[in-house]
Amino acid sequence: xxxxxxxxxxxxxxxxxxxxxxxxxxxxxxxxxxxxxxxxxxxxxxxxxxxxxxxxxxxxxxxxxxxxxxxxxxxxxxxxxxxxxxxxxxxxxxxxxxxxxxxxxxxxxxxxxxxxxxxxxxxxxxxxxxxxxxxxxxxxxxxxxxxxxxxxxxxxxxxxxxxxxxxxxxxxxxxxxxxxxxxxxxxxxxxxxxxxxxxxxxxxxxxxxxxxxxx
Amino acid sequence: xxxxxxxxxxxxxxxxxxxxxxxxxxxxxxxxxxxxxxxxxxxxxxxxxxxxxxxxxxxxxxxxxxxxxxxxxxxxxxxxxxxxxxxxxxxxxxxxxxxxxxxxxxxxxxxxxxxxxxxxxxxxxxxxxxxxxxxxxxxxxxxxxxxxxxxxxxxxxxxxxxxxxxxxxxxxxxxxxxxxxxxxxxxxxxxxxxxxxxxxxxxxxxxxxxxxxxx
Numbered sequence: 001x002x003x004x005x006x007x008x009x010x011x012x013x014x015x016x017x018x019x020x021x022x023x024x025x026x027x028x029x030x031x032x033x034x035x036x037x038x039x040x041x042x043x044x045x046x047x048x049x050x051x052x053x054x055x056x057x058x059x060x061x062x063x064x065x066x067x068x069x070x071x072x073x074x075x076x077x078x079x080x081x082x083x084x085x086x087x088x089x090x091x092x093x094x095x096x097x098x099x100x101x102x103x104x105x106x107x108x109x110x111x112x113x114x115x116x117x118x119x120x121x122x123x124x125x126x127x128x129x130x131x132x133x134x135x136x137x138x139x140x141x142x143x144x145x146x147x148x149x150x151x152x153x154x155x156x157x158x159x160x161x162x163x164x165x166x167x168x169x170x171x172x173x174x175x176x177x178x179x180x181x182x183x184x185x186x187x188x189x190x191x192x193x194x195x196x197x198x199x200x201x202x203x204x205x206x207x208x209x210x211x212x213x214x215x
Numbered sequence: 216x217x218x219x220x221x222x223x224x225x226x227x228x229x230x231x232x233x234x235x236x237x238x239x240x241x242x243x244x245x246x247x248x249x250x251x252x253x254x255x256x257x258x259x260x261x262x263x264x265x266x267x268x269x270x271x272x273x274x275x276x277x278x279x280x281x282x283x284x285x286x287x288x289x290x291x292x293x294x295x296x297x298x299x300x301x302x303x304x305x306x307x308x309x310x311x312x313x314x315x316x317x318x319x320x321x322x323x324x325x326x327x328x329x330x331x332x333x334x335x336x337x338x339x340x341x342x343x344x345x346x347x348x349x350x351x352x353x354x355x356x357x358x359x360x361x362x363x364x365x366x367x368x369x370x371x372x373x374x375x376x377x378x379x380x381x382x383x384x385x386x387x388x389x390x391x392x393x394x395x396x397x398x399x400x401x402x403x404x405x406x407x408x409x410x411x412x413x414x415x416x417x418x419x420x421x422x423x424x425x426x427x428x429x430x
Contacts, residue, residue, distance in 0.1 A: 101327070104400070110407070111321050149429040154414070181414035185319070189411030192325070196404035199369070199396035200428065209430035213415065214364040215423060 004029055004061025006054055006076055008037040011093055011137045012067035018141035020046035022170055029057025029080065058084035063091065063163070064126075070096030070115040070191070071108035074122050086125035089160045091167070092116050092187070093132045093140070095194050104198055107191060116187025120156065127160035129153055130187040131168065134197065136207040143172045149210035150179050154186030179213070219244055219276025221269050221291055223252040226308055226352045227282035233356035235261035237385055244272025244295065273299035278306065278378070279341075285311030285330040285406070286323035289337050301340035304375045306382070307331050307402070308347045308355070310409050319413055322406060331402025335371065342375035344368055345402040346383065349412065351422040358387045364425035365394050369401030394428070 005016040006029045016026045025048035028038045038051035051057075058064050058080035068076040073094045077085065096108040096115050109115060116130040131153045132140045139145055151173050155161050165178050181189060201207050220231040221244045231241045240263035243253045253266035266272075273279050273295035283291040288309045292300065311323040311330050324330060331345040346368045347355045354360055366388050370376050380393050396404060416422050 106326050110326050112316070146429040152411075152414075179415070179418055181411075181418045186414045189414040192407040193411045196367075196396075196408045199367075199401045199404040200394070203394055203396045204428065204430060206430060209428055211426040212429045213419065214361040214425050214427045215419060215421065 001025070002027070002060055002062050004057035004059070004064040005067055006030075006057055006064065006080060007067030007069075008035055008041065009067065009069075011140070012065070013037070013041055014137035014141055015065055015067060015093070015132075016041060016049070017045055018171060020049050024048070025060075026050075027052055027057040027060040029054040031076075031079065054080035055084055058088075061088065063089045063167070065091045065093060066119070067093050070094035071098055073115050074118050077119060077123060082123050082125065085123050088126060089163050090119065090123070090126040090128045091132070091164055092119055092128055092130045095133050095191055097194065104195065107194065110188065110192050112188075114185070114187035114191045116154070116184050116191070120184045127155070127157040128184055129155035129157070129160050129164040130184060130190060131164055134190050134193055135210050139208065139210055141171050143177070143210075145208055146210040148177065149212045150177055151210075152179050152181050152186070152190050154181045154184055154190070156183050216240070217242070217275055217277050219272035219274075219279040220282055221245075221272055221279065221295060222282030222284075223250055223256065224282065224284075226355070227280070228252070228256055229352035229356055230280055230282060230308070230347075231256060231264070232260055233386060235264050239263070240275075241265075242267055242272040242275040244269040246291075246294065269295035270299055273303075276303065278304045278382070281305060281307045281309055281334070283309060285309035286313055288330055289333050292334060292338060297338050297340065300338050303341060304378050305334065305338070305341040305343045306347070306379055307334055307343055307345045310348050310406055312409065319410065322409065325403065325407050327403075329400070329402035329406050331369070331399045331406070335399045342370070342372040343399055344370035344372070344375050344379040345399060345405060346379055349405050349408055350425050354423065354425055356386050358392070358425075360423055361425040363392065364427045365392055366425075367394050367396050367401070367405050369396045369399055369405070371398050
């Protein structure tokens with residue numbers, strides 16, 4: 001499959017690399033084509049890896065991953081262009097962490113809204129699925145580190161959620177560990193979990209953890 | 216031990232009943248002495264059960280549980296009186312759920328503040344420990360329903376957290392499952408987890424669940 005990955009940070013690089021390993025053609029997108037980190041990634045990654053602008057990557061992808069920082073995601077997707085997102089599954093992995101007021105970070109949006117909802121409102125023809133934002137990048141693509149733990153998906157389009165579920169299974173997430181928490185407003189839940197995640201990371205002394213459901 | 220339980224709702228009743236079963240003398244507090252639910256509870260509960268105003272219950276308790284709704288907790292504790300809280304362990308079980316804007320509820324405070332912090336700021340001589348607010352009332356006092364799952368504590372006073380840890384163990388929480396996530400600002404984390412908890416409840420079809428740490 002052709003997949004566009006927007007964002008050149010740790011999350012974008014990790015997901016793009018894993019998708020390439022799985023045999024997908026991946027184009028990493030950034031603010032401008034020729035971004036140093038994207039060029040480095042493309043030159044070192046699997047065959048079929050390339051880079052370009054947000055618009056190039058979104059246009060290229062049959063599926064698009066948003067791995068830009070949550071507070072900047074709507075702007076990044078505007079640059080990508082609504083016409084390049086229309087009808088496509090858009091996997092929103094972002095978190096709206098705001099470090100501008102010091103540590104711990106606050107969220108740039110929460111409570112009665114979320115980045116996932118902002119994106120779906122701004123791009124009504126995209127099929128937005130919020131996923132993967134509750135674990136660190138390494139675990140996103142290698143859940144064998146945290147067997148039996150849960151990964152959340154939410155979105156308004158059931159078929160899109162099913163497609164994302166298959167991608168998650170290809171990353172190694174067992175179908176039984178993918179928990180569908182409903183429509184895109186569920187993104188409030190997974191984004192607002194971040195402050196607890198950060199505290200747990202501090203208490204456990206590692207970002208390599210996840211939560212499991214016990215009932 | 217003499218324990219004051221502020222609040223006559225499901226959480227207050229469940230915790231007060233369990234504390235009585237464990238041999239503590241419990242006084243349930245409400246806005247005015249003689250509250251019908253509190254009188255009913257006291258008449259049906261174990262020996263040593265009584266009821267009174269918030270001030271009566273706080274004055275009575277060597278330890279005080281705040282089981283009032285989070286959005287009303289600071290007012291309830293003002294009625295209880297700072298002099299009745301001074302130097303005491305104050306276990307804050309509340310969540311700031313705001314149903315006034317419809318479903319799903321939003322939080323009346325979050326992101327850069329929390330009920331736990333509001334209480335500690337307003338009553339600097341109380342030893343506030345946030346605990347138990349991430350599970351439903353039944354699980355709070357009977358964690359055998361969700362073996363191996365985690366319960367969070369946070370607060371500024373290590374000795375107070377240790378005392379609360381012992382109370383949690385008496386409820387059935389194994390010491391290894393009590394996770395100290397630091398100072399009282401950690402209450403932002405456990406309170407902001409509520410929207411995800413509500414979504415998980417919807418997806419799982421039951422409030423009888425909890426999360427475990429996998430690493």
